Amino acid sequence: MLRLLDIEFHKFKHSKSSKVLTIIYLTIIVVLMLTGIIPITINGEKYALSDLGLFNFPLVWHLSTYFASFLKVFIAIVIVSLTASEYSNRTLKQNLIDGLSKKELLLSKVYFTIVLAITATVIVFLASLILGLIYSDFDEPSIIFSQMGYLGGFFLAHLVFFTFCLFAGILVKRGAFALGLVFVYYIFESIINAVAKGLDTYYDWNIYDGYLVHILPLNAMSNLIKQPFTKIDLVKSTTSQIPIEGLEFTYDIEWLDIISVLIWSGLFVYWSFALLKRRDL
Amino acid sequence: MxxxxxxxxxxxxxxxxxxxxxxxxxxxxxxxxxxxxxxxxxxxxxxxxxxxxxxxxxxxxxxxxxxxxxxxxxxxxxxxxxxxxxxxxxxxxxxxxxxxxxxxxxxxxxxxxxxxxxxxxxxxxxxxxxxxxxxxxxxxxxxxxxxxxxxxxxxxxxxxxxxxxxxxxxxxxxxxxxxxxxxxxxxxxxxxxxxxxxxxxxxxxxxxxxxxxxxMVQNHGSIFLSSQNIAQLRSFLNEKSFVAELIEQDSLLEVKLSSPVTTAQINKEAFEKGIVLTELAFKKQSLEDQFLELTKN
The missing domain is CATH 3.40.50.300 (P-loop containing nucleotide triphosphate hydrolases)
Incomplete structure (x- = not known):
């Protein structure tokens, strides 16, 4: 396993696009961390975002994983381009001729994908921990390390998205088209969602909330970490002053989504392997 | 192994x-x-x-x-x-x-x-x-x-x-x-x-x-001959047992050999018959010729 990781890391290390995108990713994380310090002037009084309690433990875990999730697109581009360029440079063929089996080749990519997801999780964990330690009003360990399930959700969301990108890269064989496919699929899922929601309202069904939100891969992925805005004190106090009927928010990670996301990850890996095995190069 | x-x-x-x-x-x-x-x-x-x-x-x-x-x-x-x-x-x-x-x-x-x-x-x-x-x-x-x-x-x-x-x-x-x-x-x-x-x-x-x-192909190469009197040379060669095939191109005769023969012997026999050879050369069949022969049909 270490050998396979070593092989894939060698490819990653010496690829220009992956270097650039990793730097962009890290830069954005750091910039996001710094936003906490930015002072906002309201009515002549200076506030910082940190004063809103955004970085209080354990809210910081939820908030940072939610926002950092949007950045997974950058790492996804790395995965898609690393995979698809193996086809366009025909290095995939050469790897096999040099003595890598098709299974080993896919495993090296899957392992690396898992490592990238873990790395992203660790980076967000460290960034949130630092932010929290600086700005949080609570610093008891029992509070700091509560509600860390969001990091698990963050990891799973990355895992399923990355395996999806891996599959797209292998299926389409061209980096740009593979990214296009991911985007088109995203639109496709959005359309299905919109139709389902429309039907639900019209016929009083429960297709979207009951099924689609958990079944479709991108839905389940985004549903793992739900929006944290209504948890923020300021918003919370506003909504509690003006109660809206039927407006209740849940924030927990649902088991159904975890299972769905794991099944999809498995399917994407399996389909990638099946494609690789069946195709002549 | x-x-x-x-x-x-x-x-x-x-x-x-x-x-x-x-x-x-x-x-x-x-x-x-x-x-x-x-x-x-x-x-x-x-x-x-x-x-x-x-x-x-x-x-x-x-x-x-x-x-x-x-x-x-x-x-x-x-x-x-x-x-x-x-x-x-x-x-x-x-x-x-x-x-x-x-x-x-x-x-x-x-x-x-x-x-x-x-x-x-x-x-x-x-x-x-x-x-x-x-x-x-x-x-x-x-x-x-x-x-x-x-x-x-x-x-x-x-x-x-x-x-x-x-x-x-x-x-x-x-x-x-x-x-x-x-x-x-x-x-x-x-x-x-x-x-x-x-x-x-x-x-x-x-x-x-x-x-x-x-x-790859059992043969003994070719001999290329030429003379002032091509017709006489052709009839001389037609009697020989070492000739498998006779091809004429541009006043040059190519003899595909069915058994080994030296150019010296041919020269001698032709001269005895009163045929003066203006050209005489032996060519081993190249892989290219052999290959073309093999893939002909």
Whole structure:
């Protein structure tokens, strides 16, 4: 396993696009961390975002994983381009001729994908921990390390998205088209969602909330970490002053989504392997 | 371990098209093999199948008498298929290190093989800046990293300029001399003729011949003659028993020999008959002639 990781890391290390995108990713994380310090002037009084309690433990875990999730697109581009360029440079063929089996080749990519997801999780964990330690009003360990399930959700969301990108890269064989496919699929899922929601309202069904939100891969992925805005004190106090009927928010990670996301990850890996095995190069 | 590769009834269809039709052959240690065939005769497909990149429709193959799995066997061989495939932004050393990691060998032969192919001075340039000849030489260096049991080369001089072709051929000859088993696929016959001891001939996926190069077609070459009086020369030759076929072209007669005969003897007999030869030359049949003869129908 270490050998396979070593092989894939060698490819990653010496690829220009992956270097650039990793730097962009890290830069954005750091910039996001710094936003906490930015002072906002309201009515002549200076506030910082940190004063809103955004970085209080354990809210910081939820908030940072939610926002950092949007950045997974950058790492996804790395995965898609690393995979698809193996086809366009025909290095995939050469790897096999040099003595890598098709299974080993896919495993090296899957392992690396898992490592990238873990790395992203660790980076967000460290960034949130630092932010929290600086700005949080609570610093008891029992509070700091509560509600860390969001990091698990963050990891799973990355895992399923990355395996999806891996599959797209292998299926389409061209980096740009593979990214296009991911985007088109995203639109496709959005359309299905919109139709389902429309039907639900019209016929009083429960297709979207009951099924689609958990079944479709991108839905389940985004549903793992739900929006944290209504948890923020300021918003919370506003909504509690003006109660809206039927407006209740849940924030927990649902088991159904975890299972769905794991099944999809498995399917994407399996389909990638099946494609690789069946195709002549 | 005598057999390096044994291929049994290997068959590949692409839809209705038969690319390789139940081909069987053996590669033994220490020989230099050529796979000959025109473009599209199934050479690359055959190699692709034994190299684990093309799935056979039917049939089987065994590396090293079946003592190990295909991908482990491939770690012990060196192969170059069609054009050189490397990571464009990596330099020569980085690319070769990756191959070492895949094959599970140490890095210590990288400089040695780069020196052999004459790329040592450019070893830190990215692959994408290389000329085609340099790329092809890097591919040979990469195939030699593991001291391979067999070196498989598919059209190694394709698309190269004359200097590049010469460099690659010299390299192949150099490697062949060191006793490495080589399998060379090519449609260029003089390439095969110069280095190979054994040959496998393919045409439209069918195997026409396998065996030693010198036994490919039983014949004794040709003699070219000319005289002032062609008609007299022709009737003289028609009586001879060594003549298998007589071809006339541009006042030159080509005699295909059915048994060995010396030019001195012909000269003498013709002169005794009063025929003065203006031209007399013996030509051994080239592999090209043999190949064309074999693939004629």
């Amino acid at each position: 005598k057999n390096i590769l044994e291929v049994n009834h290997l068959h590949k269809n692409y839809g209705a098209l038969t690319a390789v039709n139940k081909v069987s052959f053996k590669i033994e240690k220490g020989n230099v093999y050529g796979i000959l065939g025109p473009n599209g005769s199934g050479k690359s497909t055959t190699l692709g199948m034994v190299l684990n990149v093309v799935n056979p429709t039917s049939g089987s193959y065994k590396w090293f008498d079946g003592s190990m799995s295909t991908h482990d066997a491939l770690k012990k061989i060196g192969a170059i298929i069609e054009r050189p495939n490397f990571y464009p932004s990596m330099n020569a050393v980085q690319n070769l290190k990756l191959v070492c990691k895949i094959k599970g060998v140490a890095y210590d032969r990288i400089d040695e093989t780069l020196e052999l192919v004459g790329l040592l001075s450019r070893k830190h340039s990215p692959f994408k800046t290389y000329s085609l000849g340099m790329k092809q030489r890097l591919a040979i260096a990469s195939a030699l990293l593991n001291n391979p049991e067999i070196l498989i080369l598919d059209e190694p001089t394709n698309g190269l300029d004359p200097q590049g072709i010469r460099q690659i051929r010299d390299l192949i000859k150099h490697i062949a001399k060191s006793g490495t088993t080589i399998l060379l696929a090519s449609h260029l016959l003089d390439e095969v003729e110069k280095v190979c001891s054994h040959v496998i001939v393919l045409r439209q996926g069918n195997m026409l011949y396998q065996g030693r190069v010198d036994q």
